[in-house]
Amino acid sequence: MPKKSSGSVADTNRASYSEYEVEEFTIDEEPYYLPIQDEIEVFTAAYEQKIPVLLKGPTGCGKTRFVEYMAWRLGRPMSTVRKGNNQESDGEGKPLITIASHEDLTASDLVGRFLLDGEETRWVDGPLTRAVKAGAICYLDEVVEARKDTTVLIHPLTDHRRLLPVEKRGQILEAADGFLLVISYNPGYQSALKDLKQSTRQRFIAMEFEYPPREQEAAIVHQESGVDQNSADLLARLAEKVRNLKEHGLQEGVSTRLLIYAGNLISKGISPRRACEAAVAQALSDDPSVQRSINEIITSIFE
Amino acid sequence: MPDISKDGDITALSKEIQSLPVSVSQIFSQVDSQVQKRFINSDNYLLWLRNSLEISKASFRAWEATTEYFRATLEVLDNIDNQEDLALWADGGKRLCSTSAPIAAAYFRSSHIFLTDHGMDDLKQWINAGESLYHGTWKSGALATKFFETSPSLLFEFSMEHLMQYVAILDNVAEHSSEMAEECLLLAGESFTLLEEESTEGYLTLLRSTVHNNWKYTKDTQRSAALALPRVARHERARYMDLAAKMADERGKRYLVFLNEGSKSLSEVTYDVHSKILDMFENLYSISPEAAVEFIHSCPELIRRVGSNDMHKWYEAGLAMLQQNHAAGLGFFKLESARGESLIDQISATIKLEDIAPILQMYARGLTGGDMQLRSVTELQERSLGWAREEKASTDGSNIFLPDEISSFPTKNENFSWFKVLCSHQTGHLEFMSFNFDFKREGNIFALRRLATESAKLETDGGSPTAVLSEFERFFDLFPQRRLASDIYQALEDARIDYLTRQAYAGLRDPYRLVQGAATYGRRSPQNLPLREGLVELLIRMTLLEKEATIPVPRNLRSVVNNMAATLDKLMDKTALPEDTAEACLIIYKLLIKVPNTPPPADMDWDETQIGELTEEGTSEIQEADSASAGGQDMVPGSGTEDDVEYKPAEDVDYRGDFKPELVQTLANLRKGQQQTDEMTKSPPLTEEMIKQLLEKSAEIDLSSVVDGNIDDPSGLFISSLMSESIEGPDAEFKDESGPGGVGKEEVESEEELMEEPKTSLYSEWDFVALDYKPNWCRIHESVITEGSIDFYQETVDKYAGLINEVRRQFEMMVPETYRKEKRLPDGEEFDLDSAIEYIVEKRAGTAPDEKIYWRRNKTQRDVAVIFLLDMSASTAEAIDEKELKAVNDDDDDVPEDPKQYLYWLKSRREKANRSYRRIIDLEKESTVLLIRALETIGDTYGIYGFSGYGRDNVEFYSVKALEEPFSDKVQRRIDGINPLHATRMGPAIRHAAEKLDDIGAKTKVLFLISDGRPQDRGYSREGAEKEYAVQDTHMALLETKAKGIIPFLLTVDRAGHDYMKEMCGDLPYEVLADINLLPKRLPQLYSRLTL
Structure with a gap:
């Protein structure tokens, strides 16, 4: 069972930062999300039907923000572990447990492991186990990066069984009602080696994300960074041009996230050219000639 | 004749002369009477006669001189009028004659010329000069004779004083060689004409120094210096000569180089x-x-x-x-x-296209979103598509052509801006869809009048619409004066593109201002052009200038200019389309066609007017009624055509380059048509006739400029290049064998030829004495090696069957398990039982336990790329046994410098190779086979290359198996094709191989070089450090390789290798194989060790 006692530390005196138990991390304020198509309806329907969701799309195009937004939107009473006001469900978000995958992410990292505690061993749940128990949305980012043995866990969880085998303890967990597995995956730069297997991908409905069209992207940048509308328009135009360079020297186009950063810098008084150089040209590539090309586009667009 | 005694003398003397040899007396009789008439004073005549006799007696064979004396007299008498001078003249001759008759003869022959030009004053000096050259020898006599023959003409260029100096120089030369002196003298005439008064002193000083130090070069110097002088700035000529003289004092020929090459450089x-x-x-x-x-x-x-x-x-x-x-x-x-x-x-400050092409190419791709290629205009010209004139930027829709370099501005930044504007204008055509013109589509700004105009035209002409190749063709067909329409259209469309670009790219506004400002300079003045051309020029200026700027407007054509300005202004709109440009073009065309193209009358008034003002006063509307009733009449020139000067196309605007919408669209349509035929769908076939027709009427192509006149049918050639262009696309170089279908057999062949052509790349070479690279020094030619027989591979496999199995087993062991259990980790999948127990024990014992008690499986992946580089130098042809004998005195295989010797040397080496010995290269080949067998089992990426060459421009690089090429029969056959060739220039080969590895994304990269001796090649050396140079360059190449994260390894079978290998590899790994027969066995061992 969890090592630290549950309870939010946020209400103690050392409040310069907030500490949550994973199950408790809910999104209470509405995150800004500008729907591009019908993704909200599709996701809601999938959630209600307990169908796991696969989000595809390039980095920084809004996948994570979308999941956050959906967690907020689908906010509903917690069933377990939560102490305190779990009866008051209105306005509460849905717990969202985000796990960033990496090459060394193993099944035990997800399910849990034994720790030494004095001269005894103690079992500690992994994040996936906790999400299953808490009925949270579990968001596995960049899932193909994880080791193959994680699929052993994902498969029974994602079909009709909704079971999580905890092999080391000889248990099987049945997922709580609200549990939903969402995975994300960027088909762009993953090599063929790391492609998602058919047996895995066919357990999810898939939603494709793209960078938003120019006007919408400008609106997002304007909203998120607080930069003026004109600069936001130009940033969106820059993005469009730089994305043309994908496969022509750039692995990925510039993400909306980076545009927002650029916008942030501009609204803090950095000159637009400098801001874009830092947030776009330098951020995208280490190759001086590619940087130079992007810089030339920047200096053409911004005065 | 009053004096009788004199008469007697005269008779006596005449008689005496008559008794001289016939040849003399004959001449005498010829001239005597005339001479006698010229002498008013009989004393003089007597003197003359007496002198002739004295001359004739002065020496043996003096009659020669005497004849000339007689002959010269008449002409000399034109310049001599007193007795003294006559005596002086004759005495000189006498004196000369007493030493040598031919000299005297030459003297008399030339004297009249001399006297005519220089008079008597310098005569003595002249005679002395000639005399000083004679030293009693036959040769010096000849020289003196030559001197008298040529010097009068020299004096046209030279003062007497200088001539004297020159004679002194000649005399000095003659001390060494009279022939040389004579040659110099012969050349003098030619040389001196190039001299000027003020540089003569220096010139003579130089000659003196030359004679003094290197008399043999006198002749060369004399000529070179004379040629050199006019090339040097006048005020520096004296110094130039002084410098040369100073250099000449040091002996050696360097000063001659200075004279020839130096002056050439200065010129x-x-x-x-x-x-x-x-x-x-x-x-x-x-x-x-x-x-x-x-x-x-x-x-x-x-x-x-x-x-x-x-x-x-x-x-x-x-x-x-x-x-x-x-x-x-x-x-x-x-x-x-x-x-x-x-x-x-x-x-x-110059910006070269090649340096910035990658940047601008990405820039262009970013802006257009297309797969743009940036190319040099020179390339375009070479493709014989008569597209761009001169060095003008242009685009054909998928390529952007830019000039090779720009140096118009004083700083790099400004020049780059110019390039950027140039490029942005071309991308603007693509981004704002210049070529996406549809005849029937309505624009956003102007009303659609094209269709009405077309039907009106058809009505008048009574024809039906003809088939057209492009929408633009259909549009330009509306205009009887295509050139005018084309000029107007280009100006307007360029203006539209500039406007939209400046709107969309705020950051380009400043560079644009700079470039547009510069673009108006040096354009023809509208006042000096025929009226219609002048108005087109005004239109172009309006597109370049700001509203506040002024242009000269002819007062009586003010309304035309106003309307032109207003129309242009209306087109400057964010939503303007090419169709709007077309409408605007139609409006302006109708305005201009009414203006006669006559030279402006001298009394015409021109007002400098602000463009803004013009715009406000004008209107862009043409009277509908007019155009309707005119029935196409408003499309032809107005009355007064008899005065018309033929309309000449407007000058291009530099930065806008060439814009050829009709051609681009045609080309695009051709390509599309080609694709469609490929897909076996129905498409209207484009006939050659149609293209020909287009070419004939299009204003965009000047066929005469396309091809030189000696080809019969330029349009035919153009069509074929246009056709092939549309089939091949611009980048035929990237075509593989599976090119598009429907390509004729010939083209397939030419494509193959294209593939055969070796790719070349340039590499720098390290000069260890200068501690610097020689930039782009060596040229690598890469090609696929010729295939040999497949038997070799099979035979080797059979021969080494045992070894192959052994090696393979060894390699199989190298393949790591995909997952390996790693223990003693601070975090992992599960407790490692042993560690956990230890932990508890230590804890109980009271010591601090080690907390690393987990284990996990770790994935390790083998990711190796390797290049084997085989030395294919001629020395590998040596028999192995012989090599052993020779190993001790191995130094005699230096490559000869002289090409002839080299060929001989090569031949003798080749002959050796024909013997039935096993050669070093055979072992190299066998080892390669073994390695391939081994490498295929572990799946490493590997490439096999051979290298050789001759001289820095011919480093040959042969691909046996390219890095990512799969192993195949072809590779097996190519192994047999490995043969001893020429020399060993290791540096560039290593650099090239390293470059290949650098492009591969593998964790471990190895460059494995197998050689049989030290690197050597013609010119792979430096004075005083022949062998050292090659070794040091190779060393540097290896260090560069290492800096790229590649492990270089050198294996040599040269037993004497220890002495230079140490130096060549430094602390990099290498091995000297004591027994070459071990090579097949050792190679895999080394490899496995390197890549573990």
Whole structure:
């Protein structure tokens, strides 16, 4: 069972930062999300039907923000572990447990492991186990990066069984009602080696994300960074041009996230050219000639 | 004849003369009577007669001189009128005759010319000069004779004083060789005409020095110096000669190089920098004469690249380098130094396309979103598509053509801006869809009048619409004066593109202002053009200038200009489409066609008017009623056509380059058509006739400029190149064998030829004495090796079956398990039981336990890429046994410098190779086979290449198996194709291989070089350090390889290798194989060890 006692530390005196138990991390304020198509309806329907969701799309195009937004939107009473006001469900978000995958992410990292505690061993749940128990949305980012043995866990969880085998303890967990597995995956730069297997991908409905069209992207940048509308328009135009360079020297186009950063810098008084150089040209590539090309586009667009 | 005694004398003397040999007396009789008439004074006549006799007696064979004396008299008498002078003249001859009759003869022959031009004053000097050349020998006599023959004409260019000096010089030369002196004299006439008064002194000084130090070069010097002088700025000529003289004092031929090459260099730069260059030269000369000569040789290129104002920066850097390291400095001034090159690039304001092409290409791709290729206009011209004239930027829809370099502005930044604007204008055509014109589509701004105009035209002409190749063709068909329409359209469309670009790219506004401002300079003045052309010029100026600027407007055509301005202004709109440009073009065309193209009357009034003002006064509307009723009549020139001058197309605007909408669209349609035929769908076939027709009427192509006149049918050639263009696309070089279908057999063949052509790349070479690279020094030619028989591979496999199995087992063991259990980790999948127990034990014992008690499976992946580089030098043809014998005295296989000797040497080596010995290369090949077997089992990426070559321009690089090429029968056959060839220039081969590995994304990269001796090649050396140079360059190449994260490894089968291998590899790994027979066995061992 969890090592630290549950309870939010946020209400103690050392409040310069907030500490949550994973199950408790809910999104209470509405995150800004500008729907591009019908993704909200599709996701809601999938959630209600307990169908796991696969989000595809390039980095920084809004996948994570979308999941956050959906967690907020689908906010509903917690069933377990939560102490305190779990009866008051209105306005509460849905717990969202985000796990960033990496090459060394193993099944035990997800399910849990034994720790030494004095001269005894103690079992500690992994994040996936906790999400299953808490009925949270579990968001596995960049899932193909994880080791193959994680699929052993994902498969029974994602079909009709909704079971999580905890092999080391000889248990099987049945997922709580609200549990939903969402995975994300960027088909762009993953090599063929790391492609998602058919047996895995066919357990999810898939939603494709793209960078938003120019006007919408400008609106997002304007909203998120607080930069003026004109600069936001130009940033969106820059993005469009730089994305043309994908496969022509750039692995990925510039993400909306980076545009927002650029916008942030501009609204803090950095000159637009400098801001874009830092947030776009330098951020995208280490190759001086590619940087130079992007810089030339920047200096053409911004005065 | 009053004096009888004199008469008696005369008779006596005449008689005596008559008794001389017939040839003399004959001449005498011929001239006597005339001479007698000329002498008013009989004393003089007597003197003349007496002198002739004296001359005839002066020496043996004196009659020769006497004859000439007689002959010359009449002409000489034109210049001599007193007795003294006559005596002087004759006495000179007498004196000469007493030494040598032929000299005297020559003297008399030339004397009248001399006297005519110079009079009596210098006669004595002249005679003395001639006389001084004669030293009693036959040869010196000949020289003196020549002198008298040629010197009068020399005196046209030379003063007497200078001539005397020159004679002294000649005399000195004659001391060594009379022939040389004579040749010099012969050349003198030609040389002296090139001289000027003020440089003569210097010239003679130089000649004196030459005679003194290197008399053999006198003739060369005389000519070279004379040629050199006019090339040098006048005020520097004296110094130039002094410098040359100073250099000549040092013996050696260097000063001749200075004279010839130096002056040639100076002639290639403007006169005003000569002083500067010579200052530098003089200064440099005091430090290193050698470097100074190289310096002056490099000057033109240097100035071309950095300009004369900044050359001192380069010079000073070179001077500093020279003082530190002579060889380095020398290379620097020769322009053979990487440091020098980078310095020039730094100083130079010139922007070269090749340097910025990758940047601008990405930029263009970013802006257009298409797969744009950036190319040089020169390339376009070579493709014989008569597309761009001169160095003009243009685009054909998928390529952007830009000039090779730009140096119009004083700074790099400004020049780059120019390039950027140039490029942005071309991308603008694509981004704002210049070529996406649809005849029937309505624009956003102007009303659609094209269709009405077309039907009106058809009505008048009574024809039906003809088939057209492009929408643009259909549009331009509306205009009886295509050229005018084309000019107007180009101006308007360029203006639209500029406007939209400036709107969309705020950051380009400043560079645009700069470039547009510059673009109006040097354009033809509208006042001097025929009226219609002048108005087109005004239109172009309006598109370039700001509203506040003014243009000259002819007062009586003010309304036309107003309407033109208003129409242009209306087109400047964010939503404008090419269709709007077309409508605007139609409006302006109708305005201009009514203006006669006559030279403007002298009394015409021109008002400088602001463009803004014009715009406000004008209107863009043409009267509908007019155009309707006119029935196409408003499309043809108005009355007064008899005065018309033929309309000449407007000048292009530099930065806008060439814009050929009709051609681009046609080309695009051709390509599309081609694709469609490929897909077996129905498409209207484009016939040659149609294209021909297009070419004939299009204003965009000037067929005469496409091809030189000697080809019968330029349009035919153009069509074929256009056709092939549309089939092949611009980048035929990337075509593989599976090219598009429907390509004729011939083209397939030519494609294959294209593939056969070796790819070349340039590499720098390290000069260890100068401590600098020689930039782009070696040229690598890469090609696939010729295939041999497949038997070799099979035989080797059979022969080494045992070894192969062994090696393979060894390699299989190298393949790591995909997952390996790692223990003692601080975090992992599960407890490692042993560690956990230890932990508890230690804890109980009271010591601090080690907390690393987990284990996990770790994935390790083998990711190796390797290149095997085989030495294919001629020495590998040696028999193995012989090699062993020879190993001790291996130094005799230096490659001869002379090509003839080299061929002989090569032949003898080849002959050796035909013997039935096993050669070193055979073992190399066998080892390769073994390795391939092994490598295929572990799946490493590997490439096998061979190298050889001859000289720095011919480094051959053969691909046996390219890095990512799969193993196949072809590779097996190619192994047999490995044969001993020429020399061993290792450096560039290593660099090239390293470059290949660098492009591969593998964790471990190895460059494995197998060689049989030290690197050597013609010119792979340096004076005083022949072998050292090659070794050091190879060493540097290996270090570069290592810096790229590649493990270099050298294996040599040369047993004498220890001495240089140590130096060549430094602390890099290498191995000297004691017994070459071990190679097949050892190679896999080494490999496995390297990549573990």
